Amino acid sequence: xxxxxxxxxxxxxxxxxxxxxxxxxxxxxxxxxxxxxxxxxxxxxxxxxxxxxxxxxxxxxxxxxxxxxxxxxxxxxxxxxxxxxxxxxxxxxxxxxxxxxxxxxxxxxxxxxxx
Amino acid sequence: xxxxxxxxxxxxxxxxxxxxxxxxxxxxxxxxxxxxxxxxxxxxxxxxxxxxxxxxxxxxxxxxxxxxxxxxxxxxxxxxxxxxxxxxxxxxxxxxxxxxxxxxxxxxxxxxxx
Numbered sequence: 001x002x003x004x005x006x007x008x009x010x011x012x013x014x015x016x017x018x019x020x021x022x023x024x025x026x027x028x029x030x031x032x033x034x035x036x037x038x039x040x041x042x043x044x045x046x047x048x049x050x051x052x053x054x055x056x057x058x059x060x061x062x063x064x065x066x067x068x069x070x071x072x073x074x075x076x077x078x079x080x081x082x083x084x085x086x087x088x089x090x091x092x093x094x095x096x097x098x099x100x101x102x103x104x105x106x107x108x109x110x111x112x113x114x115x
Numbered sequence: 116x117x118x119x120x121x122x123x124x125x126x127x128x129x130x131x132x133x134x135x136x137x138x139x140x141x142x143x144x145x146x147x148x149x150x151x152x153x154x155x156x157x158x159x160x161x162x163x164x165x166x167x168x169x170x171x172x173x174x175x176x177x178x179x180x181x182x183x184x185x186x187x188x189x190x191x192x193x194x195x196x197x198x199x200x201x202x203x204x205x206x207x208x209x210x211x212x213x214x215x216x217x218x219x220x221x222x223x224x225x226x227x228x229x
Contacts, residue, residue: 031214042121042204042221043159050214058216090158100147100208101166104217106158 003027006091006107013114019078021110023091025071031094032074033104034058034066036087043090049074081114088112118142119207121220128227134192136223138205141186145207149217150179150190153202162203163190195227 004025013019023032031050035043035058045058047066055066063085065077078085088111092104120139128134140148146167151159165172165179165188172179178191192199202224206217 033214033216035219040221042119043206043219045216045218048214048216056213092158094214100149100210100215101164103149103151103161103164103206106151106160108158109156 004091004093004105004107006089006110008110009108010111011113013081013112015082015114016080019081019112021076021089021091021112023074023076023107025074025093027093027095027105028071029093029095030071032068033092033094034064034074034076035090035092036060037090037109038087046076046089078112081112083114086112086114117221119205119218119220121205121223123223124221125224125226128195128225130197130227130229131194134190134195134199134225134227136190136192136203136205136225138188138190138220139186140188140207142207142209142218143183143186144209146210147208148179148181148188149206149208150177151204151206151219152199153204153222159204192225195225197227197229200225200227 007022033048034046044060049055049068067075091107094104149164150162152162153159181188202222204222205220
């Protein structure tokens with residue numbers, strides 16, 4: 001989807017190193033989310049943002065931090081990567097509104113391998 | 116605590132037949148339920164949704180049924196096509212004042228065979 005891009009698409013990193021994943025949107029949407037996808041677990045919410053500098057934790061936030069200094073960018077940082085953080089990471093955006101008829105729009109994902 | 120469950124990890128269906136994907140949930144406060152489709156190396160894409168006040172929503176070949184008393188929803192694909200082969204995730208959301216958050220099931224891999 002042209003409105004949301006994730007970078008990098010693939011990354012291999014060593015245990016203990018910091019890693020930052022970037023999510024960039026051109027839709028000017030208020031809400032942004034980071035999920036991880038793992039076999040047997042589906043997609044699980046890591047962190048989310050409801051505006052510039054407004055972020056909160058999801059269900060699997062330990063070991064992750066986020067920042068949102070501009071509407072268009074939502075960064076996910078692994079402070080000290082561990083093998084358990086090997087996963088596929090998806091960013092999602094949503095326009096504000098009271099209905100959920102169209103859900104989120106997801107990026108193409110970042111495959112992260114921690115060795 | 117898995118609030119949204121997809122108990123069938125995989126399903127194989129012949130082309131032209133009906134595919135039925137199932138999802139169960141535990142939280143009766145969910146306001147919307149959604150289905151997403153995911154191809155390998157791509158992000159999930161929205162397929163269809165249903166409000167908790169309805170029991171059926173239809174969009175072309177795709178129909179979602181909601182049974183609130185059983186806390187169960189299902190996605191029917193008729194007729195199934197080879198391009199429907201993908202992983203399907205059901206998801207649910209309770210609307211809140213801030214960023215409403217989707218809770219996903221574990222996914223069902225659908226294979227449509229010729």
